[in-house]
Amino acid sequence: MQRCLSLARNALGRTAPNPLVGSVVVLDGKIIGEGFHPGAGQPHAEVFALIAAGNLAVGATLYVNLEPCNHYGRTPPCSEAVVASQVSKVVVGMVDPDPRVAGGGIARLRSAGIEVVVGVEEADCRQLNEAFIHRILYQQPFGILKYAMTLDGKIATSNGHSAWITGEIARNEVHKLRAACDAVIVGGNTVRLDNPKLTSRLADAANPLRVVMSRSLNLPANAHLWENMEVAPTLILTEVGVNRDFQQLLLAKGVKVVELNPLTPTEAMKYLYSLGLMSVLWECGGTLAAKAIACGAVQKVLAFIAPKIIGGNQAFSPVGELDLTNMTQALTLERYHWRSVGADYLMEGYLPIKQIAKVDPPIVN
Missing domain, CATH: 3.40.140.10 (Cytidine Deaminase, domain 2)
Known part of the structure; x- marks a missing residue:
């Protein structure tokens, strides 16, 4: 077996x-x-x-x-x-x-x-086959939130610089994770600040569908995500009627643009489910990560933790506001385990399956 x-x-x-x-x-x-x-x-x-x-x-x-x-x-x-x-x-x-x-x-x-x-x-x-099982039982793709943070819980410095928090071995693990997923999602801020490629970088491995959720479409005209459409296609999810000139520019580059009403993680996952996708990797910033968690679009969390400290009251955190005011409200991961990944550690666990969203807040970037 x-x-x-x-x-x-x-x-x-x-x-x-x-x-x-x-x-x-x-x-x-x-x-x-x-x-x-x-x-x-x-x-x-x-x-x-x-x-x-x-x-x-x-x-x-x-x-x-x-x-x-x-x-x-x-x-x-x-x-x-x-x-x-x-x-x-x-x-x-x-x-x-x-x-x-x-x-x-x-x-x-x-x-x-x-x-x-x-x-x-x-x-x-x-x-x-956890993603296949989840898709069958809940009629939505299996959501995985991945982030890398310092020992003091920061995913970037106060000016947005984030390369590189973890070492090469951990980054190779992320490339394998992307290759195993059907789509990877980021928000507009990630595109503007990091200009990621979101490919697996592995020989003969699959590349996920690259998805950007942006309410404003205030995105750079020349980003890595608008390149290599033949090996790693890109999908833009935005709201109805937003920045049609930029939509046309993206369409000319081979990028698919879909307007959702409203633009939320729930609607995004519904659309990706309609495409037949099973596993979706959220590699977004803290604001979008919080929204995805709050609406039940995330089932699994992979947190890479580096032995580094950067401090700073304005430094970015991996998960934004969840409106939890007491420690007793904290979301406690289940079936979690730790393992070393080179000089870093990876904590992998699952959010409680009964974590249901009360609201599905709109995307703001």
Whole structure:
């Protein structure tokens, strides 16, 4: 099953809205076929593994980290391919949360006389596909807030300078994270102050859709985000009728512009869901980060912490105003853990799933 997960990771950032799936076929203790799902519209992992195994699959055991589907979508149901292969046993990491499957694939295999074992390495299987699971259950992309800060909680100096807070090893982790996500979101201030590229910088890795949320469209005409549209497209989300001249300039550069009414993290996530995206990385400043948290657009937090102190009452913080006045109101992360990343530390955890927004404040930049 761990080999299935390893294979599935080959398609990180490429499968939305489909899950990450790997599969192996084992006979007499040896892997005789393996494969992974490379992307929507292409064959599923089980099909690749069974093709690789050929006639040797008869009487063998098939492992797959997610329940085989039993419905027609862009491809035929792979449960039928598994039945036709005449494997004698199937080991499933987790049940598919998609109501079109949700146990139906397992039932089909068992009805054909195939032994099915479910729940092997299930925690790791669920971790790998947490974005897919969230999208299915809540009909919105899985939101990840990432930021890098100093030991005293600053993401930039008082004049906005922020390069570099963390070391190269931590920055490489961010590039891997971008490659695994379908979109990365920033606000207008980040574009103006940092002029980021928001690409993965990794050979043969996927680049996320680069998204800028800006109410004013008061953005530089020559920014890195308006470059390399063929390998890393950019989407601008703004309000209706804002700065049409600048919109035309962006359109001429190949940047897509979409007007939302109102322009809020909630509406942004609804739009990205409609595009079929699963995971969205918020790499924004504190103001937009607070709005995304407040409206439930963030489920996971990755905080890189550098052993540096810069001080300053006006220095920028990673999360802006949440209108919490007592420590008892603080949002306490769950399932968190720490690990060292070079000279820095990474704290990774989840916001309480019941953290529901009371309001969805508009974007101000």
